[in-house]
Structure formats: structure tokens, C-alpha cells
Amino acid sequence: MTSSRQGDLFDPLCPTRQVLDRIGTKWTSMVIKVLAEAAPEEVRFGELRRRIPGISQKMLSSTLQSLVRDGLIARRVEPTVPPRVHYRLTELGLSLETPLAALRAWAETHVSTLLRNNRLAEQLAPHTQGEESPARS
């Protein structure tokens, strides 16, 4: 748990924030997911790009760099011309996949409820306000 005090969950000392700041960015979770599905096989840059529709070279590049810096994925360069670069999850990255999979499971189960709640709140509460939330459970 937290080190010293419960009320003190702020600052760069809050691990959850650190982690969420990393995996919460737009493309990170998708990159990890693709690499996790491919594991233990490596995936090349262009292949990642193809498997993540909509991502730009810049974002894929910077996302991969962050993850490499964190030690979550490993980068291997074939010294050919032109070069081929391969990525794979490290052990650390694979270990993250476990709680991430749990979150994914929750997401797939409940995202429809979440979206429905939003729609309901949007429809029937532009200025009117009930006290209860749309749907729980």
C-alpha cells in the first residue's frame, strides 16, 4: 500500500498516477495490446502501424520511445539497408499486461453501461437535475 499516510496520495509519489500517466495516453494501451497479442513474437514498426489504424508515424514513434524508456518494451534493430526494427514486450511489459487485461475485461463488460449513462445524462439533464444516477450495477 501507500508508504506513510493515506491522506497523502499526491505528488510524484503516487505510483498509480505515474502509471496512468503512461498507459493512459492515447495510443499506449493499443501498442501494448498488439504486442501482447503477438508475444512472444516480435512486431516490426510498419506492422504495428498497420495494426493500429489511425496512428501516425510520429505518435507511434514517440509512444514506442516512451515505452522503451520505461523498459516495458524492447527494441531490436537489424543492421540491414533499409533497417528493420522489431519490438516486443519485456518481462516487465508482460507483467503489466495482467492488470491491464483485468481492466480490459471490466471495460468490455461495462463500457456499454458507461456510454448509455452518458447518453441518458445528456438527454435528460441539460439543466434539470434529479439526484440519482442513471444506472448502477
Next chain:
Amino acid sequence: MTSSRQGDLFDPLCPTRQVLDRIGTKWTSMVIKVLAEAAPEEVRFGELRRRIPGISQKMLSSTLQSLVRDGLIARRVEPTVPPRVHYRLTELGLSLETPLAALRAWAETHVSTLLRNNRLAEQLAPHTQGEESPARS
């Protein structure tokens, strides 16, 4: 604003992204954590603010609104003067706490490695190119 079209064009929108977009924002995870620790007790606005150092009224307010809209937390107003507003996790919110706790556990275990990896990468690779990742496993 959120004038979302329903076609959802280039993305077979993954639920995980939807969820991460919500809990990945700066203060959301902290609000959920505080409410989860207090559960099943309710927490008032000012109390939340006190327990989350650094958060502004505006951010707390908008964060809470998002979570209420999602149905993750419930809002109860005491019709007094001045009013007292109480927040608590809904069943849905509590169910999210489970995978979130798993992520928290991972974070607390591995965040030091993550940060160390970053420091190492920063030190020994400003422009020099090693092909090796700092620490895996």
C-alpha cells in the same frame, strides 16, 4: 464539445480506450481512490478537496461531474442552507475499483523500476545509441 457522431469512423473503438480516457485524466483516479477508501461512507465536496491536495474547485467539480455522468459515483444534495453535497461510489464504481486496485498494486510494485529505467535511459542516451534496454523483468 462532445458532439460525437455515431459512425465512429476509422476506429473499431476499443472499450479499453474509452475507459482509460476516463480514469486516465489527471484527478479521476484519485477521486475514485478516496471514495473507495471511504466506502460505504459518503464524502462531501470540501472533504474531497481536502483529501486531494492541489486540486482546484473547478477540476474537482468537473471531474465529479464526469464520474456522475458515467454513473460511477452518485451525488446527494442535502437541501439545507448552505447546501451539503455528498458523493459515493455506485455499484458500478465499486466494480471498477477491483481492476483498478490490481493496477495500483502493479504500480506500487514496479513504479520504482519504471522511474529508474527512465533515469538510466536519460543518462546514457542523449544522442549515443545503445540497443539495450535498461532493466527487464
Next chain:
DNA sequence: CTGTATCCAAGTAGATACTG
């Protein structure tokens, strides 16, 4: 093929002031 560099649009968060 795998990146980097630049510029720009959009979203997110902070400070401050004001209200029922």
C-alpha cells in the same frame, strides 16, 4: 523502412473572481 523536425489545432488544467 524507420524514423526526426516543424508547425498547428485541440484539449486539459490552473488561477481567479463571482453566485445561490
Next chain:
DNA sequence: CAGTATCTACTTGGATACAG
């Protein structure tokens, strides 16, 4: 007490061009 309104700074992400 519990918000809202506004204005601004910072950050993120996208488009494009170019390089090793």
C-alpha cells in the same frame, strides 16, 4: 458550502516534409 464563468498556459496529438 458548493459550485460556475472566464481567461490563459501548457500539453497532447495530427499533418506534413524530410533524413539516415
